[in-house]
Amino acid sequence: MNMMTGVSPWERLIRPDRVHGSLYTDPDIFEAELKNIWYRTWVYVGHESEVPNANDYVVKSIGPQSVIMTRDEQGKVNLLLNRCSHRGNQVCSFERGSARSFTCPFHSWTFANDGRLVGYAFPDGYEGQDKAQLALGRVTRVESYRGFVFGSFAADGPTLREHLGGAAETIDRLVRTSPEGEVEITAGFLKHRVKANWKFILENECDGYHPAFVHTSIFGVADSMIGKLYGGASTALTRDYGNGHTEIDLRPEFRKRDAPMSWFGTSEERLPDYTARMKAAYGDTAAREIMIDGTPHVMIFPNLFIAEIQMFVIQPLGVDDSVQHVTALQFKGAPDLNRRLRQQTMGSVGPAGFLLADDSEMYERCHRGVLARNPEWIFLGRGEKRQRQDELGFTVGHVTDEVPSRGIWTHYRNLMEPI
Amino acid sequence: MLSRESSATLMSAITAFLYREARLQDEHQYEAWEKLWTDDGVYWVPANGADIDPERQMSIIYDNRSRIALRVRQLMTGKHFTQTPQSNLRRLISNIELMDEQPDDGDIAVASNSLIFESSLRDDTLWAARNEYRLRYVDGELRMASKKVILVNNDKAIYTLSFLV
Structure with missing residues (x-):
């Protein structure tokens, strides 16, 4: 809302029968879209048939972010962010495969395919550290509809079924x-x-x-x-x-x-x-x-x-x-x-x-x-x-x-x- | 095993053929390029590696002879907007080799590398590929029975590839 005019900038840019050309070209609007759309609403990520067996994984994305879709040993589909919780290195560099765990090549931190940190090199430097605090990031909500897996980074909001309407x-x-x-x-x-x-x-x-x-x-x-x-x-x-x-x-x-x-x-x-x-x-x-x-x-x-x-x-x-x-x-x-x-x-x-x-x-x-x-x-x-x-x-x-x-x-x- | 002389003659004919194909492609001489194919020609540009099964997995191009003809006819309409205006192209063909493993059916297995500079409305784009051919003499002329173009970056997201590669 523009405090001076009381008019939302979006109201100026989006009219019933026309939209402003800058909506396609303005880098600031693109950044706002990442935040308000791609990192909030339900976004399609992958299909359950791409990870048919336990420990299968395939690398997908939500916008520019790399997302690893895994099927863990319990058969559950996880959407994990491809970013080591230590220093941010990508933990997976292959497009697909089968893996019980992902070991970061940087300092050998190892994550289970459900995202849990299961080990790091030379652990004696981390006395008292709770590993549960250092899991891989994950897409906050994961739901699937007839095999189509969607993710949302918003903790709250419509269910996938409500979103699909x-x-x-x-x-x-x-x-x-x-x-x-x-x-x-x-x-x-x-x-x-x-x-x-x-x-x-x-x-x-x-x-x-x-x-x-x-x-x-x-x-x-x-x-x-x-x-x-x-x-x-x-x-x-x-x-x-x-x-x-x-x-x-x-x-x-x-x-x-x-x-x-x-x-x-x-x-x-x-x-x-x-x-x-x-x-x-x-x-x-x-x-x-x-x-x-x-x-x-x-x-x-x-x-x-x-x-x-x-x-x-x-x-x-x-x-x-x-x-x-x-x-x-x-x-x-x-x-x-x-x-x-x-x-x-x-x-x-x-x-x-x-x-x-x-x-x-x-x-x-x-x-x-x-x-x-x-x-x-x-x-x-x-x-x-x-x-x-x-x-x-x-x-x-x-x-x-x-x-x-x-x-x-x-x-x-x-x-x-x-x- | 070919004698040294006949091998040199064959290599010279193959080199001339590959250079000619490259020139016809660069200059958008679609019909002349189409005539280089045998009646059973297969034009294949795999995606996601060199060794996928094109009958099971997506390829960028996997044209049988009739689809090659369709591709050429679309280009000939002048309304295939991605090539209207046409890309400006020049390609270098090198590392031409007769492969050690030759097919039993008399076709000639040949490979080369290509580096293609494309200038289009979008931008300038550099393409690099390994090309694997099966050539065949038909009525005394070399023809392509298959051409497989393995783009170096075929596992990545690539821009529109609408010229003849």
Whole structure:
């Protein structure tokens, strides 16, 4: 709050139909985002299937901080900070592996994979020291939803389930694509760096206005059916779930097609094993519905984007430095589907992907663009007059409307305003 | 085992081929580059190391012949914005070796190193890679049956790689 004017700076920067360009480029705002968003709210970290066995670990991140996700000997998933409690050295230098303990190479302090300090070199210099006071730092709260592990550095606040709100249902939908009801993250990640602010990525994930233009080169040569989903005549929807979560709901289009697996450009006949397993698991009617509706296209604020066939994790490193971690979604019990998911993912995303190379070009050009100071604003008014409430009370609009961006910025402002 | 003379002749032909491929890539001569491939060509840029299983793990590029053609067609549209305008490129190819282990099927296993300077709208970027080829004579001309590009930093977050590497 500005004591002189009584106006919050965020109110000046974030308006209902526009936001100020400096929100993407101001280093002080980036630092405030780390504090108020990344180090406070629920942030997606990793998936339980990445540490299937006791003592497995994988190194993840929350913003610029390195986080070790471990499964300890009791089978519990821990999110530990990769920082020795002695002098701050990183205790783990490998991306993944199996380890009961982590020994810091600097002075040989050793930590169990649940974070406890179990020993240090030449202990006689530490007489009377309580080792429990010198454990590895940890992400304060850890919760998972259907295998997706989130962390929050805030001791208090909404539960993960409360944070996910209406968007939890999209994850329910996702896991039903597996005949065993589980997603597996097993195909390794591509790491695509962009010289742009992370919010350009966040907002683009459910921007249905751009595909017809940004992706025209690949739609034109690949006979893709994706272009039509994002055309003026499409019946697909944009949706704001609140809490910053947004969706492009393509089900209206897929239901019109009324053909199982059409959402993935294939058919039941080409995936006989998968189709049989789905029918066995859910019954003919429900299996058919699931296979018509397809997987969701949902951006879980601030960093988990489930993009039908792949999953992105957005990592901000600096005000103009971001990484998109991306991997093919894999569904337990669906090997023939999984193979196609890997092939399609490799073609479309990552640093050399047919789609993401162009998206990322837009992020970088936008970032350089908003350094120009006139006009000062990003205009986000598309569809403001025609948006409406769906039957559950969530705001929806045409697939090309900017309902998602407006939802993201409303939530952003709530987080950034002084409490 | 090749005689010394025929080995030198082969090495000279391979070197000329690799230099030509490098020039076609640097100068964005997409269709001419595509013609260097055999009908069963595989273009592979692994991620996270050199020895992953591309059938199980994500690669940066893992193109069969039809996907190579799709990649070229996308570049040819002039609307692949990441290459519109095109990157300015020059690459050095060196350390060309006929590998000791030669395939049984008559293909020629060759390796080289490359250092690529890219100047794009974003910035200037230096790329370094180990390149492993299987070359084959088709109608008297050398062709690529496979090219594997092992970027030195393929385990890290890398910028968009939209030129032909």
